[in-house]
Amino acid sequence: MKLLTLNFLTCAIKTCKGSPASFPLHPRDSELEIIETDINLPFLKNILPRLTWDAVRTISTELGLPELPATAPTREDLVEPSSTSEDDAEEVPTQVAKDLHRLLLETCVKEGKLVCGCCEHEYQVKEGVANFLLPGHLV
Amino acid sequence: MPEYLVRLVQMHESFRKAELEALAELAGAEIEFVRYDEDSPFCIVRLPSDAAAKAVISRSILSQGIHELWGQGSDYDSLHASVREKSSHLWQKYHDVSFRFTLDCYRGTRELSENRRIIESFSYLDFQGPIRMREAEAEFRVFEDYQFNASTPHTLFLGRFVASSGRLAKTTYDLKKRHYISTTSMDAELALVTANIALAAPGKLFYDPFMGTGGFPIASAHFGAVVCGSDIDGRSIRGTGGSSRKGQVGKRDVAGNFKQYGTQGRYLGGFVSDLTNTPLRLHGIEGGYLDGIISDPPYGIREGLKVLGSREKLGDVERATHRDRFKEPTYIPPKRPYSFIAMLDDILDFAVKTLVVGGRLSIWMPTANDEDIELMIPTNPYLEIVSVCVQPFNKWSRRLLTYKRLRDEDVPPEAIERKRKEYESGVRADDLNVFRRKYFEGFKEYVELKREAQGSVEQQSGKPDVGDDTVQ
Numbered sequence: 001m002k003l004l005t006l007n008f009l010t011c012a013i014k015t016c017k018g019s020p021a022s023f024p025l026h027p028r029d030s031e032l033e034i035i036e037t038d039i040n041l042p043f044l045k046n047i048l049p050r051l052t053w054d055a056v057r058t059i060s061t062e063l064g065l066p067e068l069p070a071t072a073p074t075r076e077d078l079v080e081p082s083s084t085s086e087d088d089a090e091e092v093p094t095q096v097a098k099d100l101h102r103l104l105l106e107t108c109v110k111e112g113k114l115v116c117g118c119c120e121h122e123y124q125v126k127e128g129v130a131n132f133l134l135p136g137h138l139v
Numbered sequence: 140m141p142e143y144l145v146r147l148v149q150m151h152e153s154f155r156k157a158e159l160e161a162l163a164e165l166a167g168a169e170i171e172f173v174r175y176d177e178d179s180p181f182c183i184v185r186l187p188s189d190a191a192a193k194a195v196i197s198r199s200i201l202s203q204g205i206h207e208l209w210g211q212g213s214d215y216d217s218l219h220a221s222v223r224e225k226s227s228h229l230w231q232k233y234h235d236v237s238f239r240f241t242l243d244c245y246r247g248t249r250e251l252s253e254n255r256r257i258i259e260s261f262s263y264l265d266f267q268g269p270i271r272m273r274e275a276e277a278e279f280r281v282f283e284d285y286q287f288n289a290s291t292p293h294t295l296f297l298g299r300f301v302a303s304s305g306r307l308a309k310t311t312y313d314l315k316k317r318h319y320i321s322t323t324s325m326d327a328e329l330a331l332v333t334a335n336i337a338l339a340a341p342g343k344l345f346y347d348p349f350m351g352t353g354g355f356p357i358a359s360a361h362f363g364a365v366v367c368g369s370d371i372d373g374r375s376i377r378g379t380g381g382s383s384r385k386g387q388v389g390k391r392d393v394a395g396n397f398k399q400y401g402t403q404g405r406y407l408g409g410f411v412s413d414l415t416n417t418p419l420r421l422h423g424i425e426g427g428y429l430d431g432i433i434s435d436p437p438y439g440i441r442e443g444l445k446v447l448g449s450r451e452k453l454g455d456v457e458r459a460t461h462r463d464r465f466k467e468p469t470y471i472p473p474k475r476p477y478s479f480i481a482m483l484d485d486i487l488d489f490a491v492k493t494l495v496v497g498g499r500l501s502i503w504m505p506t507a508n509d510e511d512i513e514l515m516i517p518t519n520p521y522l523e524i525v526s527v528c529v530q531p532f533n534k535w536s537r538r539l540l541t542y543k544r545l546r547d548e549d550v551p552p553e554a555i556e557r558k559r560k561e562y563e564s565g566v567r568a569d570d571l572n573v574f575r576r577k578y579f580e581g582f583k584e585y586v587e588l589k590r591e592a593q594g595s596v597e598q599q600s601g602k603p604d605v606g607d608d609t610v611q
Binding site: 043 | 341342343344365367369371373376377392394403404405407408409410411412413416417418419420421422423424428430447448449453457458459461462465470472473
């Protein structure tokens with residue numbers, strides 16, 4: 001699963017959902033892999049305001065990836081100023097956009113655990129697929 | 140606005156208009172229907188320009204192409220008169236370019252000699268350019284619309300070809316050629332139409348809560364959306380179940396399907412989860428984060444309709460057993476059957492909490508043909524119904540319901556305070572799912588109604604009862 005997914009995932013247990021500690025889930029014992037893909041600038045621009053930047057930073061730090069700046073980049077930071085145009089296809093991504101693409105859309109969690117900061121419940125990730133099914137006593 | 144003739148396909152009729160409207164919205168073009176008939180593949184629309192016409196049709200699955208309308212009539216005399224009146228100002232533009240003429244007959248045929256005679260009858264257009272059957276600069280098409288078994292057409296059109304549709308994708312995504320599918324995979328054509336109606340497009344994020352082998356995410360990714368999905372059955376995502384496709388090598392899983400179509404870059408990933416206990420965020424992202432949700436939820440017939448939990452309330456001993464054992468690798472969380480109506484409402488609630496304003500929810504839903512359909516469509520004050528498309532089968536049909544997320548301030552406050560609904564209760568799947576029960580009873584009521592109706596007709600006409608072959 002690509003790291004961007006973690007920006008939208010929290011603990012599945014209903015009592016945890018409202019608690020701020022349940023987001024983001026903390027990756028533990030993770031095995032990462034890079035799957036290279038073409039940069040998708042329209043998507044990055046669209047998804048940027050929906051990112052919880054602090055959570056992205058936390059996850060990046062916990063995975064031992066390069067530290068991110070304290071404030072989120074803006075949409076303007078993603079496009080080379082000289083190439084700004086009406087047509088999306090002609091826009092050239094900046095280094096900021098390339099780094100963000102690398103982190104969110106090319107870095108994948110292959111194996112490991114995702115841990116809720118509120119209830120400490122561990123969700124297993126196997127073959128890149130996380131399992132959020134809850135055991136009988138927690139439903 | 141100029142008029143265009145859309146050559147539709149004559150199948151999935153009730154989806155065609157919804158698809159064109161969705162594609163026009165996506166292209167930001169105003170569309171106005173001048174002539175549309177469920178029983179005809181020829182539809183006339185008004186669109187601002189050739190470029191808009193091309194933008195609308197190039198993604199369409201249920202049409203073949205779009206043509207600038209040069210004339211129409213009920214026979215060739217009136218067609219020629221209409222062409223002279225409507226399009227004579229356009230003739231000069233095509234005076235010297237290479238061109239070709241073809242004939243498209245719906246529900247009828249023409250002999251080759253007649254074909255030629257018809258095309259020659261347009262010689263007054265006075266095109267002097269070379270005739271080229273391949274890569275002509277201008278292509279003209281005569282359309283003939285016949286009644287069933289009629290010898291002469293009842294409506295004729297002349298159009299200049301503008302753009303062809305995206306119908307080829309139906310072949311590319313054909314389930315017969317997909318490496319990894321399961322028993323309930325949605326056929327590629329309808330999955331692509333669903334993605335079109337839900338406005339899947341580059342830059343958007345789409346989600347399928349019942350992904351199975353990923354048919355809908357794959358269709359959405361084809362149109363450029365970034366997708367993710369989940370399913371309560373992890374085996375269908377990881378693909379340990381395998382496929383029986385002959386001569387296939389390598390692991391068969393959802394990610395493999397994306398690789399097959401070269402869209403793996405748009406696949407965020409799948410996860411195992413249950414919609415009633417979803418790990419997706421329901422709070423904290425102002426204005427939602429999903430641009431679209433498309434799904435074919437389990438009907439409880441071929442795929443069981445289950446959620447997390449136990450059929451009976453757990454006793455203390457059982458709870459303790461679950462607590463002790465849940466970390467073992469062989470532990471399987473208990474699941475129970477669930478009410479179909481409750482699940483549809485849950486999907487709507489989930490959509491309200493996660494969709495961006497204007498984002499669409501498209502879900503499939505089965506109904507028996509005897510039921511009052513209007514009552515069966517689930518509603519939510521924050522969601523406006525955009526279209527209802529029907530795929531009829533013999534005794535039941537399934538509907539594609541499409542909703543649009545409204546702005547919070549556009550929802551009247553009195554609509555929000557609605558009564559809590561009572562759902563079917565029980566522990567058996569049959570108690571919880573009316574559709575399932577009727578299905579396995581062979582839709583008795585519908586069959587009886589049909590037989591009564593037939594019986595009364597036969598009595599009136601005095602014909603002997605020939606029996607009813609619908610009860611099988």
